[in-house]
Amino acid sequence: MVSLRPQRLEDYIGQEHIKDILRTAIEASKKLKEPLDHVLLNGPPGLGKTTLARIIAKELGWKIKTTIGGSIKTVKDTQFLAFGLAERSVLFIDEIHRVAKPAQEQLYPVLEDGVFHYKMGNSVSPVELPNLVVIGATTHIGRLTQPFVDRFGLQFQLEYYADHEMYKILSTSRDKLEVEIGGVALMEVVARCRATPRIGNRLLKRLRDYNVARGTQLTIENVRDILWKKFHLDQLGLLPLDRRVLRVLARVNVPLGIEAIAAMVSEAEETIADSIEPYLLRQGLVERGPRGRIITAQGIKHLKELR
Numbered sequence: 001m002v003s004l005r006p007q008r009l010e011d012y013i014g015q016e017h018i019k020d021i022l023r024t025a026i027e028a029s030k031k032l033k034e035p036l037d038h039v040l041l042n043g044p045p046g047l048g049k050t051t052l053a054r055i056i057a058k059e060l061g062w063k064i065k066t067t068i069g070g071s072i073k074t075v076k077d078t079q080f081l082a083f084g085l086a087e088r089s090v091l092f093i094d095e096i097h098r099v100a101k102p103a104q105e106q107l108y109p110v111l112e113d114g115v116f117h118y119k120m121g122n123s124v125s126p127v128e129l130p131n132l133v134v135i136g137a138t139t140h141i142g143r144l145t146q147p148f149v150d151r152f153g154l155q156f157q158l159e160y161y162a163d164h165e166m167y168k169i170l171s172t173s174r175d176k177l178e179v180e181i182g183g184v185a186l187m188e189v190v191a192r193c194r195a196t197p198r199i200g201n202r203l204l205k206r207l208r209d210y211n212v213a214r215g216t217q218l219t220i221e222n223v224r225d226i227l228w229k230k231f232h233l234d235q236l237g238l239l240p241l242d243r244r245v246l247r248v249l250a251r252v253n254v255p256l257g258i259e260a261i262a263a264m265v266s267e268a269e270e271t272i273a274d275s276i277e278p279y280l281l282r283q284g285l286v287e288r289g290p291r292g293r294i295i296t297a298q299g300i301k302h303l304k305e306l307r
Helices: 016-032 049-060 075-082 101-113 146-150 163-177 183-192 197-214 220-229 240-252 258-265 269-282 297-306
Strands: 039-042 063-068 089-094 115-120 123-128 132-138 154-157 286-289 292-295
Touching (some): 016 049, 016 154, 049 089, 101 132, 183 197, 240 292, 269 286
Antiparallel strands (some): 286 292
16 A cells, blocks of 8 residues: 655655754754654644654654544553553654543653653552653644643644645655646646645545546546536535535524534534634635624635536
8 A cells, every 4th residue: 555644854745844843853852862852733634743743753763652642531541551652652642632631630740751650559659751752633722731731842733735735745646646647637636625635635546546447537627527526526625514604604694603503504513613614714715703603705706606
């Protein structure tokens, strides 16, 4: 199976300010022979947080252990995790906002002093974990307590990718996947991938499927046709749920909260807040004010164009 993840910082496209700080910090940690500061990566899904965590471990030359925040619910879970770590390890906790509060608190001394307090009955024994780097990834940094966040020395906000960055990313993926698609047609994928590498790579793979399985030539016309008729993606990358949200806002024509929007489109509030609203705001189709969300003139124009 072809891996589309870059393996080194020099191969990672975009997020230039983050790469520069990380490159400098990693180089300094090697020269000082000290562990890298713990890292907290915040941003929407699919922007490369997991990829960055793996790259950091590889650049350090350390082993990486990956876990999910939702699996760390008790103090025992934290203890089991800590004692499964090898020397010179990177511990990557995806969805770190889902780590239970008691477990977060037990990680405080690990993050601050490299010490894990192991509880056995009524006694507590300190265990040193000096060569450990914790990397947390989250889409909800506001759900983490401030004392927990403050213990991460390197904190980064990943941003959506510019079109020219997405074109470079998908061009590299096209070459790895050996997809026969020209530059103009590839820009159609760029326009619809919501400035997110994960989505762009997924669409590229599905276009490859049509090319390989059915012999469909990936011309600009065929790419547009497949993305709209088969995957229901319009020219801005909006899916049916995105368009339903826009139509609800256009119909009521008053500010609405997330709860009301979610109820009116029969979808979870978290889905609207995490996946739908950020992109609609970025595209200028929706505005968020103190009283709620409203559709913009650009949003109304887009709905008319679809009709």
